[in-house]
Amino acid sequence: MQLLTAQPARHPSPTTKATSLAHLIFERPDLKQAERFLVDFGLSVASRTDEVLYMRGTSGAPYCYRVHRGDKPRFVGLGFTVGDRVDLEKLAALPGAGSIERVEDPGGGERVFLRDPAGFAVEVLHGQTLVAELPHREPLQLNSTGELRRVNGTQRPPAKPPEVIRLGHSVLEVANYQTTSAWYTQHLGLIPSDVQVLPDGSPAVTFFRLDLGDTPADHHTLALAQSFMPLYSHSAYEVVDADAIGMGQRVLREQGWKHAWGIGRHILxxxxxxxxxxxxxxxxxxxxxxxxxxxxxxTGVHVVSREAMSQWGPPMPTSFTKPRLTPAAIGMLIRNLRRSPDLTLRKLVTLARLFA
Structure with missing residues (x-):
């Protein structure tokens, strides 16, 4: 396959190498409603005030989801950790970066505020104190042909929200795709695991992982997708096994929440x-x-399509990637078509046809 546009690539000498995706940051007009969904989803309250809600998984991370009270619902940004205070000093020296400051959120430590080229807030933390892990059930023992691991026993997973272990990744849509991808590889040392490309070879989605050397890292901690404006696509949270996913579906349906897509298995x-x-x-x-x-x-390179999103399960709904075309979104579409070197009307039409 001939690649016509430069792919996101490893930076030869990144400013820092992030060690984890620490948390996501949202604003919501109703913190109680936000908490109700997140508890049903499987997160636990780490701390709350009248203005801020902190949610956690069962891992030792003090929190992985922060919700501020705001007039309108919006995704604000995300937080990463780094391994040394020197990393914060390097990041604080970047143009537009904030100074190093003490953190008052659960876990404490120090942080630097940045803003990526798409406009999302990025908090980089060091020295955060871990907390005691919460109990969660062990993975179920499965019988398979030739290997009986459960004899004279039954499967009875509890009918309750699945216990989220940790925040795994977030997927964001951006207009200035190449610049934003380069920013994360240069300043946080992210590695492109896989790139999905359009028929002309130009990149549409990149899945980035942490550079942890010989230590295995998630296939992606951050994914960036070509769009006409900066948008939150989704975030992902690890649970212990497939039965936890199935039980989560049961509980969330019973609680009246809206299903988006699944159950299935991704390809990349x-x-x-x-x-x-x-x-x-x-x-x-x-x-x-x-x-x-x-x-x-x-790095792997693959053709993008709806079919490339899952190995099995229901097809990805057309609504899954369909943006909400508000007057503000239409205005941003027009502005970014003029400003972004990565965005063309032809590319947007191609993407719309691929996922129609």
Whole structure:
């Protein structure tokens, strides 16, 4: 396949190398409604005030989801951790970066505020204190042909929200695709695991992982997709096994939440997945059994299509990637068609046809 546009690539000397995706940041007009969905989804309250809600999984991360009270619902940004205070000093020296400051959120530590080229806030933390892990059930023992692991026993997973272990990844849509991709590889050391390209060879989606050397990292911690404006696509949260995903579907349906897509298995990343919408139609994914890559795994290149999104399960609904065309969104579409070198009307028409 001939690649006509430069693909996102590893930076030879990144400013820092992020060590984890720490948290996501949202604004919501109703914190109680936000909490109700997130608890049904499988997160637990770490801390709350009248103005801020912190949610956590069962891992030692003090929180993975922060919700501020705001007049309108919106995705604000995301937080990463780095391994050394020197990394914060390097990031604080970048143009437009904030100074190093103490963190008052759960876990404490220090942080630097940045803004990526798409306009999303990026908090980079160091020195955050881990907390005691919460209990969660063990993966179910499965019988298979030739290997009986459960004899004289039964499967009875509890009928309750699945216990989210941790935040796994977030997927964002951007207009200035190449610049934003380059920013994350240059300043946080992210590695492109797989790139999905359009028929002309230009990139449409890149799945980035952390560079943890010989330590296996999630296939993607951040994915960036070509769009006409910056948008939150979804975020993903690991649960212990496929039965937890199935039980999550049962509980969320019974609680009246809106299903978005699933259950199925992705091709790139291989996760078994199920997607749900929160009260403001933002998508949240349960997943398990994702691919883990070390730093020496090369980047893969694949043709993008609806069919390339899953190995099995229901086809991806056309509504899954369909933007809400508000007057503000239409105005941004027109502006970004004029400004972004990555965005053309032909490319938008191609994307719309591929996912129609």
């Amino acid at each position: 990343g291989s996760q078994i997945f199920d997607y749900w919408e929160d009260p403001w139609a933002d998508k949240h994914e349960h997943y398990c059994d994702g691919d883990m890559f070390t730093a020496d795994r090369p």
